[in-house]
Amino acid sequence: MSTASSVLKEGRLPRWAEIALLPAINVIVALLVGGLVVVLIGENPLEVVKVLLWGAFGFQEAIGYTLYYTTNFIFTGLAVAVAFHCGLFNIGGEGQAYLGGLGVGLVVLAFDGQPFYVILPLAMIAAGLFGAAWAFIPAYLQAKRGSHIVITTIMFNFIASTLMVYLLVNIFIKPGQMSPESREFAENAWLPFIHEMLGWFGISFEPSPLNMSFLWALALLVLVWLFIWHTRWGYELRTVGQNENAARYAGISPVRNIIISMLISGALAGFLGLNEILGVQHRLLLNFTAGYGFVGIAVALMGRSHPVGILLAALLFGALYQGGAELSFEFPRITRDLVVVIQGLVILFAGALEYLFKPQLLAIFRRIALMRAGG
Amino acid sequence: MKKIFLAAAALLLAGGAAQAGEIKPAVLFDMGGKFDKSFNEGVFNGVEKFRKETGIKYREFEITNESQREQALMNFARRGGDPILGVGFGQAPAMEKVAKKFPKQRFAIIDMVVDLPNVQSIVFKEHEGSFLVGALAAMASKTGKVGFVGGMDIPLIRKFACGYVQGVKYINPKAEVFQNMTGTTPAAWNDPVKGGELAKSQFDRGADVVYAAAGGTGLGVLQAAADAGKLSIGVDSNQNYLHPGSVLTSMLKRVDIAAYNVFKSAMDGTWKPGIQVLGLKEGGVGWALDQYNKSLITPEMKARMDQIEADIIAGKIKVHDYMSDNKCDF
Numbered sequence: 236m237s238t239a240s241s242v243l244k245e246g247r248l249p250r251w252a253e254i255a256l257l258p259a260i261n262v263i264v265a266l267l268v269g270g271l272v273v274v275l276i277g278e279n280p281l282e283v284v285k286v287l288l289w290g291a292f293g294f295q296e297a298i299g300y301t302l303y304y305t306t307n308f309i310f311t312g313l314a315v316a317v318a319f320h321c322g323l324f325n326i327g328g329e330g331q332a333y334l335g336g337l338g339v340g341l342v343v344l345a346f347d348g349q350p351f352y353v354i355l356p357l358a359m360i361a362a363g364l365f366g367a368a369w370a371f372i373p374a375y376l377q378a379k380r381g382s383h384i385v386i387t388t389i390m391f392n393f394i395a396s397t398l399m400v401y402l403l404v405n406i407f408i409k410p411g412q413m414s415p416e417s418r419e420f421a422e423n424a425w426l427p428f429i430h431e432m433l434g435w436f437g438i439s440f441e442p443s444p445l446n447m448s449f450l451w452a453l454a455l456l457v458l459v460w461l462f463i464w465h466t467r468w469g470y471e472l473r474t475v476g477q478n479e480n481a482a483r484y485a486g487i488s489p490v491r492n493i494i495i496s497m498l499i500s501g502a503l504a505g506f507l508g509l510n511e512i513l514g515v516q517h518r519l520l521l522n523f524t525a526g527y528g529f530v531g532i533a534v535a536l537m538g539r540s541h542p543v544g545i546l547l548a549a550l551l552f553g554a555l556y557q558g559g560a561e562l563s564f565e566f567p568r569i570t571r572d573l574v575v576v577i578q579g580l581v582i583l584f585a586g587a588l589e590y591l592f593k594p595q596l597l598a599i600f601r602r603i604a605l606m607r608a609g610g
Numbered sequence: 611m612k613k614i615f616l617a618a619a620a621l622l623l624a625g626g627a628a629q630a631g632e633i634k635p636a637v638l639f640d641m642g643g644k645f646d647k648s649f650n651e652g653v654f655n656g657v658e659k660f661r662k663e664t665g666i667k668y669r670e671f672e673i674t675n676e677s678q679r680e681q682a683l684m685n686f687a688r689r690g691g692d693p694i695l696g697v698g699f700g701q702a703p704a705m706e707k708v709a710k711k712f713p714k715q716r717f718a719i720i721d722m723v724v725d726l727p728n729v730q731s732i733v734f735k736e737h738e739g740s741f742l743v744g745a746l747a748a749m750a751s752k753t754g755k756v757g758f759v760g761g762m763d764i765p766l767i768r769k770f771a772c773g774y775v776q777g778v779k780y781i782n783p784k785a786e787v788f789q790n791m792t793g794t795t796p797a798a799w800n801d802p803v804k805g806g807e808l809a810k811s812q813f814d815r816g817a818d819v820v821y822a823a824a825g826g827t828g829l830g831v832l833q834a835a836a837d838a839g840k841l842s843i844g845v846d847s848n849q850n851y852l853h854p855g856s857v858l859t860s861m862l863k864r865v866d867i868a869a870y871n872v873f874k875s876a877m878d879g880t881w882k883p884g885i886q887v888l889g890l891k892e893g894g895v896g897w898a899l900d901q902y903n904k905s906l907i908t909p910e911m912k913a914r915m916d917q918i919e920a921d922i923i924a925g926k927i928k929v930h931d932y933m934s935d936n937k938c939d940f
Contacts, residue, residue: 300681404763404794413699413722413764415794444677515677521795525675560678564671564685571643571672 242604248597254544258537258585260592262551265584269577276568283562283569290561291554297561299429299443305553306445306510309452311531312549313459314504316540318384320463321496322476327373327388328504329528330395331366335505336512337399338365340417340519343512344407347421354424358513359451359506366505367498369395374497378490384497392528399521407519417519426514446514448506455503456542462499472496504528536586548585555581635660635873636669636691638682640698641796643672648799648825648846649865653697653720656869664877679704687712693730693876695869696720699766705729716881718872720865721766723885731885732868736766737773738922739861739895740823741929743843744777745918746897747819748785749911750841750858755786757812759805759831761824762798763791765933770823770845770861772938773929779940780918780927788812792827802830809834809842819843819858832857841906844898854902862896864888891923 242249248257270280291301311328318325338361346354373387400415407417426447430440463469474482475492482489511523530552537551538544559574584591637657644654657668669691671682683704686694692715696705699722709717709726718730725731747756758774760767771789778785790808792798805827809820813834820835821843822828828845829852835842836853844850844860851857868888875881888894897915899907907915921927932938 296684303677400795413766511677520676523676560671560681561685564669564682567667567670571674 242597242600243608246597248593248600252596252600254539254541257589257593257596258544258548260596261537261585261589262581264592265581266577268584269580272573272576272580273569276573278566278568283566286565287555287558287562289558290565291558295441296443297557299441299445300557300560301550301553302429302449303443303445303510303515303553304556305549306449306452307507307527308530308534308549308552309456309545310507310510311504311528312534312538312545313455313542314500314528315531315535316538316542316545317459317463317472317503318496318500319535319540320469320476321472321492322479323377323384323493323496323500325370325388325497325500326385326529326532327370327391327501328531329524329526330388330392331369331501331504332507332524332528333392333395333399334369334508335362335366335502336508336523337402337519338362338505339508339512340407343420343424344417344519347424351423355426358424359509362505362508363502364505366508367502370497370501370504371494374494374501377497378493396522403519403521415521419518420513424513425517426509428514444515446510448510448514451506451509453546455506456546459503460542468495504531530582533582533586536589551581552578633666633873633876634669634690634692635666635695635876636671636686636689636693637695637869638679638686638697638701639670639672640700641673642799642825644670646800646826647829650697652847652863652865653695653869656866657695657873659866660870660873664874666873666877668873680707683708684711687715690715692716693718693872693881695872697865697869698722716876716883720868727883730872730881730883732872733885733887734863734865734868734894735887735889735929735931736770736861736863736895737776737929737931738890739863739897740770740773740821741777741780741922741927742890742895742897742915742918743821743859743861744774744779745781746777746859746907746911746915747774747821747841747843748778748781749914750906751782751785751817751819753816753818754782754784755788755816755818757788757809757817757820758790759808759812759820759822759824759828760789760791761793761827762796763794765936767791767823768938769932772932772940774821774823775938775940776929786816788815788817792824799825799827801827802833804830806830806834810838813838813840821845821861823861848898848900850898850900850902855905857903858906859903860898862898864894864896868894890919 273280273283290297292298314328315325339358342357342361369391373384373391376382376387377384403415408415409418429445430442433440471487472492474487475489479489507527516523534545534548534552537548555578563569563571563574639650642650644650669686673679673682679701687708694717696719701719702722702724705717705719706724709729713728716728720732723731756778758771760771775787778787792801792804805824809831812820819841820831822831823845832842832852836856841858842856843858846863848862849857849860
């Protein structure tokens with residue numbers, strides 16, 4: 236009865252509908268529109284959906300790749316979410332992740348003769364520290380000078396990419412090589428792959444880039460949840476996000492919280508470097524962020540900035556990335572650009588138009604509630 | 611869905627038994643994509659020609675991020691792809707891994723060497739082709755000053771530049787060559803505005819022929835030369851038709867033929883692993899003469915060029931390869 240009364244009195248959807256039903260409708264509509272595009276180019280949309288799902292979850296290697304992409308999206312999605320809770324729109328995840336990777340690369344290039352248990356903590360600290368440092372300057376400028384964080388973080392993305400180009404082309408490039416890349420790390424520094432780790436327990440799994448950083452991403456989901464909803468710092472942060480003046484009146488410093496939330500956000504994005512550099516590529520190279528930082532925004536929006544939602548949204552985008560690659564393999568007419576179109580539709584409906592269907596849904600729930608009350 | 615999976619599994623077990631006449635060709639394009647008006651598109655034209663002639667379809671994939679290189683090659687290999695062609699030097703590390711896992715299938719890579727018994731590596735003597743167009747530039751130049759606009763500053767492009775300088779000096783030892791690189795990142799392959807500006811600055815310093823070895827950036831160089839009433843030299847594909855009367859010639863790098871030959875030789879059973887170096891002798895590089903530039907080439911120039919070509923093929927002229935020692939002292 237309580238749901239019914241909240242629908243009638245406050246015009247609010249039940250929580251389960253808000254969290255699960257609405258995003259699900261959005262994804263389905265996005266896929267339907269995507270299906271129309273597929274029909275237009277002359278393929279069978281049902282076959283396409285089949286291959287998409289099979290390509291994302293149909294066999295062990297596919298699952299590995301899906302979860303590898305998911306790992307990246309969890310990191311960048313959490314990064315955006317933490318800043319959201321403080322009322323900040325951090326679109327610099329791309330640059331912060333880039334710098335995080337640089338931190339990992341520097342540490343490993345310097346210490347990769349050392350044992351793994353020395354390198355791993357150093358690399359993790361470096362990833363977080365470099366990412367946080369890259370977020371600190373925009374945070375400081377926002378908190379103290381009022382420079383808008385959207386502008387500064389996006390500009391810092393450009394600075395990050397130019398900095399990486401300079402370092403790789405002039406300093407880290409392996410001599411006599413075409414592509415601007417560093418030397419490969421010594422093998423003892425690599426993060427163990429999940430298929431290797433499962434192998435330790437006698438479980439065989441097809442090789443894929445999925446590595447230990449996935450476990451760290453899952454741990455961070457829990458840690459962020461604890462931090463935001465179960466600590467005083469998280470409470471302060473959310474208060475600043477909801478109403479800066481109220482927070483100030485309550486003795487909470489907005490300056491401090493803006494900076495703290497951005498530092499955490501930058502560090503979370505920086506961990507992407509752990510997955511890409513130490514987990515998969517095993518060398519420092521250009522453009523390893525490949526837009527994951529930006530997709531993180533969509534992941535956070537879709538996941539309603541809640542760790543559970545972020546996990547699901549990250550999984551969805553991981554599946555779209557991996558299934559999409561399989562799609563352009565199976566259907567010559569579906570190029571990589573069309574896969575981007577389908578992904579873009581999901582972002583459009585689930586991220587940008589997230590409340591498109593809310594009024595209709597609300598009306599339906601109202602009618603049901605009224606019927607029950609009346610009957 | 612099940613069918614596809616079973617087919618993939620069956621192919622995996624069969625390990626792709628290679629038989630003449632029965633091939634499943636596949637091609638993996640680089641980041642630029644198959645319609646880059648340059649290198650990748652050359653390969654695309656070559657494999658399309660093969661498809662039209664033989665009716666054999668090929669699988670293809672354009673990568674969007676680094677980790678897809680290995681994934682795509684694995685996918686091709688698992689589905690029995692044979693031969694599998696990788697385009698560009700960036701594919702080398704991934705191909706090395708995958709070709710080792712599928713020793714019975716045939717692989718080929720363009721612009722890089724992967725030393726495995728089931729890989730054919732195709733590299734070009736770009737320095738020879740550049741020597742030729744350099745000689746032609748020096749013959750056509752009235753000021754004794756010519757220019758070079760490179761794309762990304764990598765050893766491969768310095769190899770183009772070095773061959774060009776040698777060709778210019780062969781005709782006119784006192785000639786001056788201005789060299790500019792567009793940038794140090796892959797973006798330098800697709801920046802026609804900057805390419806045009808670099809060409810203009812070289813014209814201002816007195817150059818009257820400019821050679822562009824810069825992918826999409828070169829289109830800006832050619833445009834700038836046409837606007838200024840100067841001469842330009844295209845690269846990779848025949849670009850003479852772009853600005854008739856202004857493009858002196860194009861340095862041809864026949865990636866289309868190379869790609870076509872990989873598939874064709876695999877079909878005929880004449881495919882061989884190892885390094886294939888395609889130079890002037892093999893018809894892998896050359897200079898373009900067609901209806902669009904014939905008014906620019908006098909019979910004397912043509913005769914001289916024929917002589918130089920013959921001398922290079924006979925070994926009388928030795929063109930230094932920058933990449934052999936990373937030096938160009940000319």
